[in-house]
Amino acid sequence: MTAYFERLSDRAFRATDAVQGAWNTSEQHIAPTIGLLAHLVEQHRDARRTDGLVLGRVSYDILGVLPIDVVEVDIEVIRPGRTIELVEATLRHEGRTAVILRAWLMQTADTHAIAGGALPVMPPLDAHADWEAADIWPGAFIRSGDYRHREAEPGRASAWVRPHHPLLDGERVSPTARALGVADIANGVSPRVPIADAFFPNVDLTAHLFREPDDGWIGLDTTVTFGGAGIGVTHTVLNDSAGPFGVSVQSLTVRPR
Template identity: 85%
Template sequence: MTAYFERLSATAFHATEAVQGAWNTSEQHIAPTIGLLAHLVETDRDARRDDPLVLARVSYDILGVLPIDAVDVEIRVIRPGRTIELVEATLSHAGRPAVILRAWLMQTADTTAIAGGALPVMPPLDSHAEWQAGAVWPGAFVRSGDFRHREDEPGRASAWVRPHHPLLADERVSPTARALGVVDLSNGMTPRVPIGSAFFPNVDLTAHLFREPDEGWIGLDTTVTFGANGVGVTHSVLNDEAGPFGVSVQSLTVRPVAPRD
């Protein structure tokens, strides 16, 4: 079965053509990389500890574009602790850092009696129409999943996503890492302007998670905002079919395309 990445060694991975990007089809879509780094942080945790710390916040800085090629990942513990850790993962191509993740891992506890919140619950899967993301965006990655979509207006929509391929060949990946591997799609689910009239790639992604999602459809309840100064924000409430499990935010660099004469 095709996967987004194949393991070459303990620290090296090769991206497959399934990660082909939307802004430039000769580059990787960053979404699978975000999931891969989350998985590798969890794998490193499991090799070091036998108690269940969970990913509570993941913050990715995207330092540059990535060709569809081999990459290397280095992980280090910045702040060790018995109940809380801060871990950093750096993904590089040809010796150049391209994505840096800083992740807070926290202990679990039974807080069922006080659990709850006011985040909006997404409309259910069957209230969304089937959607072909590949009709809006180029690249293999956006064609490698099932989509259900409902748009209120440009820049405001909800979408359910289910990837076709595993994140990493021949390796079990947690539901959290799997879900994080599609969260970056939020920025393309509801463009505020027609594709081609402006570029609005994200330079980062931060997700705060308060529970592990299930292994089914992943919901992105998304709002995109452009400021008047070339900076924008994409905000999403992350859902599974049981309701919200976290939120994500992306910082955008908004670059209008000058009209041709």
């Protein structure tokens, strides 16, 4: 089965054609890279410690576009600790920094007795219609998933997503890294305007997670907002079959064509 990336060494990874982007098909879609970096941070954690810290917050800054080529990743512990630690992963192409991830790893505890919240639960999978995302967005990455979709209005929709390919050839990836590998799609599930009328790429993605998702369909309950000065925000409640497991936010640079 095709994967989005192939490992060449401890630090180097080759992107496959399956990562082909939507804004420009000669570039990578950033979604698989987001999942790859989460996976590598978890691997780095497991090589250092066995006490079960989990990803609580991941914040990605996207510094530039990436060709479909080999990338290198370095990981550093910025703030070590017994119950929490801050880790930074830097992805480069030919020496140029393209993506920086800062991830908080956090200790778990049994809080079932007080668990709960008021985040809205998405309608289930069978309440959404099959959706051909490729009718709106070009690129192999968009074609490499199954989609169910339900739109209230432009800029407000929910979608269930299931990727066809693994993130990394031959390696087990956690449900968290797998889900983060499609979280960036949220910005495209309900464009406020036709993509022929404006660019609205995101310059970042931050996700706050309060539990690990399951390994089934990933739900994106998304609201896109454009301001009047060229800046926008995409806010998403992340769901699995049991309900919300986190939220993500993307900052948009909005550019009318």
